[in-house]
Amino acid sequence: MDTSESAGAPFDLVVIGAGPAGLTAAEEAQRRGWRPLVLEANSQVGGISRTVRWRGNHIDIGGHRFFTNDARVLQRWQEWTGGRMREVPRLSRILYRRKFYAYPLNLCDVLLNFGLIDLARAGASYACSLARPIRPEVSFADWVSNRFGHFLFRRFFKSYTEKVWGISCDRLRADWAAQRIAGMSLPVAVLNALGRGRGARSLADRFLYPALGPGSLWEAVADRVVAAGGELRLEERVVGIAHRDRRVVSVETEAAGGTRRMLPVQRLVTTMPLGDLIAALDPPAPAAVRAAAAALRxxxxxxxxxxxxxxxxxxxxxxxxxxxxxxxxxxxxxxxxxxxxxxxxxxxxxxxxxxxxxxxxxxxxxxxxxxxxxxxxxxxxxxxxxxxxxxxxxxxxxxxxxVYDETYRSHLDIIRTYLEPFGNLSPAGRSGLHRYNNQDHAMLSGMAAVDVLAGVPGTSAWDVNIARSHHEEQVVAS
Incomplete structure (x- = not known):
């Protein structure tokens, strides 16, 4: 069954995806006086930050700490929760061969758990990395080996990282390490052990957390958007995006039961994976753009x-x-x-x-x-x-x-170059930008996407979290 809504766009902004970036964009739009419509393919808001209820338990998918160095993000969290978030001490460790190691690595743990032979190997390996660092520093393996030596890279980084990504550390780009674990090195571990280090920038020792999980916050934001006059449609998937003269004119959706709608669009924020976005465009994007989108993993x-x-x-x-x-x-x-x-x-x-x-x-x-x-x-x-x-x-x-594999950056550049001239479309979020963002970065990209569509000069969601350094050096938690 096909239906269509009125030819004139009844919403000032259509948002694809009700995760942190999409819901933040919708709420930000309302602060500008715009009426948003949020389309979510799943039955629950929050995206990967949703909280799943199971037999009285609340399951946080992946573990979502709330930390930021951006005052706007912190203000939103406090406003949306009424200031009711727990402050939680962080404790995370590496388990390797039944022995625990602090994360980030602490010299005391290494000294206690290693034998003399392994200590000698680690020291010699690190000395080699100082004498002959890998240049250029291209892969994750290069980045870590230069800072810890190849022995400690193989012991503490290689196995877990390859479990996560399913590819060799030689194929994973150094960009990921520079964003996620900036500031980590063997000298930092030594200084930490001596009580003189600042720790790795990517590792806050305390974080905020909603008592019932991150999904409770995003459910509150969705309720807030609807109460202020916006609309949220769950289980309604975007299957087509029509455009003319580098402007989106409508989106086609498919709801549960197969009902299809054609919705006119004035402005569009999309958090759907870039591959899905490019595949949905009508008329189709050029072949090179489609190939680049299909190659993103x-x-x-x-x-x-x-x-x-x-x-x-x-x-x-x-x-x-x-x-x-x-x-x-x-x-x-x-x-x-x-x-x-x-x-x-x-x-x-x-x-x-x-x-x-x-x-x-x-x-x-x-x-x-x-x-x-x-x-x-x-x-x-x-x-x-x-x-x-x-x-x-x-x-x-x-x-x-x-995935930050060896080809992702060139593919991403092709897609960005094609999409940026669209005057009323702005991608946002982790999948929408193909960037390994935290919740605060996703929120900032949602805010930036609205600024772009409002014509604020010098703004771009693509530029959130692009520096080769992570954003946790100064954590605002209270």
Missing amino acids: HRDFLVVALSVARPELFPDNWLYIHDEGYQVGRIQNAGNWSPQLVGSSGTSLILMEYFCSRGDALWNQDDAALVRLAAGELAGLGFADTCEITDGHVIRELNAYP
């Missing part, structure tokens, strides 16, 4: 939530699992983020994160097999007996991580 992942009949398993918010013998990449302990995430007293909610790609062997396992795998790995790591694991639930997340 995402990494998907699975969360296996386990209910464990023991209240305290480990003190960390999360653990990085670097052992090659385990498929799990990261383990979240939900109760250490907020006790209110855990549905039953005397139990733990453990979130086992598996990085994969749709269609691969891990993705294709059924839910029962994935729960068995996760339970077996949690027990194998020594955190719980299998008899204590009473229940499990699987969440599958597509397009979780934009």
